[in-house]
Amino acid sequence: MIRDITALQELDRKKDEFLSVASHELRTPLTTIKGYTQLLTQGVEDLPAEDRATYLNAVLSEIDRMMGLITELLDVSRIETNRLQIEPQPIRWLEFLKRRATAFRVQNPARKINFEANLEETMLVVDPDRMRQVIDNLLSNAIKYSPDSTEILIRAAIHDGCMLTTVIDEGIGIPSDEIPRLFERFHRARNVSSRYYGGLGLGLYIAKAIVEAHSGTIWVQSVEGKGATFTIRLPMP
Numbered sequence: 337m338i339r340d341i342t343a344l345q346e347l348d349r350k351k352d353e354f355l356s357v358a359s360h361e362l363r364t365p366l367t368t369i370k371g372y373t374q375l376l377t378q379g380v381e382d383l384p385a386e387d388r389a390t391y392l393n394a395v396l397s398e399i400d401r402m403m404g405l406i407t408e409l410l411d412v413s414r415i416e417t418n419r420l421q422i423e424p425q426p427i428r429w430l431e432f433l434k435r436r437a438t439a440f441r442v443q444n445p446a447r448k449i450n451f452e453a454n455l456e457e458t459m460l461v462v463d464p465d466r467m468r469q470v471i472d473n474l475l476s477n478a479i480k481y482s483p484d485s486t487e488i489l490i491r492a493a494i495h496d497g498c499m500l501t502t503v504i505d506e507g508i509g510i511p512s513d514e515i516p517r518l519f520e521r522f523h524r525a526r527n528v529s530s531r532y533y534g535g536l537g538l539g540l541y542i543a544k545a546i547v548e549a550h551s552g553t554i555w556v557q558s559v560e561g562k563g564a565t566f567t568i569r570l571p572m573p
C-alpha cells in the first residue's frame with residue numbers, strides 16, 4: 337500500500353516535470369519560428385536570397401521538430417487508451433534498415449553510421465511506418481547520447497528463428513539501476529540533463545509498445561560511460 341502511494345507520488349512528480357519540459361520543448365521551436373518569420377517580413381526585398389533560404393530552412397526544421405513532439409504525445413495517448421493500431425505488410429528488412437541508415441547519414445553528415453548484416457535479404461511482416469518510428473528513435477537516441485566523433489552501428493542477425501536488430505553506440509551509456517525503468521513513459525536517466533539533451537522521455541516507451549504490438553521484445557545492455565546497445569527481436573513469418 338505504502339509502496340503504491342510512493343509509486344503514485346513518483347508518477348505525479350514525473351508528470352509535473354514532464355508538463356514543464358513538454359511546454360518548454362514546444363515553446364522553443366515557436367520562439368525560433370517567430371524570430372525568423374519576423375526577420376523575413378522585415379524588408380524581404382533587401383535580404384539576400386541565400387539568407388532567405390537559410391531562414392526558411394530553419395523555420396521548416398523547427399516545424400518538423402514540433403510535429404515530431406506532437407506526434408509523440410498523440411501516440412502516448414493512443415497507447416494509454418489501447419488505440420495503437422498496426423497495419424503489417426511484408427517488408428524487405430535489410431533494405432528497410434539500410435534506408436534508415438542512409439536517411440540518418442544524410443541528416444548527420446558528420447557521423448559515422450555503419451550497417452552490418454551477414455545474411456540474405458529477409459522478409460518481415462511489420463507495419464513499415466511504425467517500425468520506422470522504432471528504428472528512428474533508437475538511431476536518434478544513439479546520435480543524441482554519444483559524442484560526434486564516435487561510431488554508430490546497426491546490425492541485423494537471425495537468432496533462434498527471430499530477427500535481432502541492434503543499434504550500438506559509444507556514448508554516455510546508462511547507469512545500471514536506471515535500466516529497468518528506461519522504457520517507462522516520461523523516464524529519463526539521471527545522467528541526462530534536460531538542459532543539455534532535449535527530449536520528453538517518450539521515445540522508448542512508444543518503441544516498446546510498437547514492438548510488443550508486433551509480438552516482439554526490446555531491451556538494452558549498457559555500462560555507464562561505455563555506450564549502449566539496444567536490441568529488438570521480431571518474429572519471422
Ligand SMILES: Nc1ncnc2c1ncn2[C@@H]1O[C@H](COP(=O)(O)OP(=O)(O)OP(=O)(O)O)[C@@H](O)[C@H]1O
Nearest residue numbers: 477478481509524525528535536537538539540564
Ligand atoms: N543510446 C542511449 N544512450 C544513453 N542513454 C539513452 C540512450 N537511449 C535512451 N537513453 C536514456 O533513456 C531515456 C529515455 O529515452 P527516450 O528515447 O524514451 O526519451 P528521450 O530521448 O529522452 O526523449 P524523446 O521522447 O524525445 O525520445 C533517455 O532520456 C536517456 O536517459
Ligand SMILES: [Mg+2]
Nearest residue numbers: 477535539540
Ligand atoms: Mg529518444
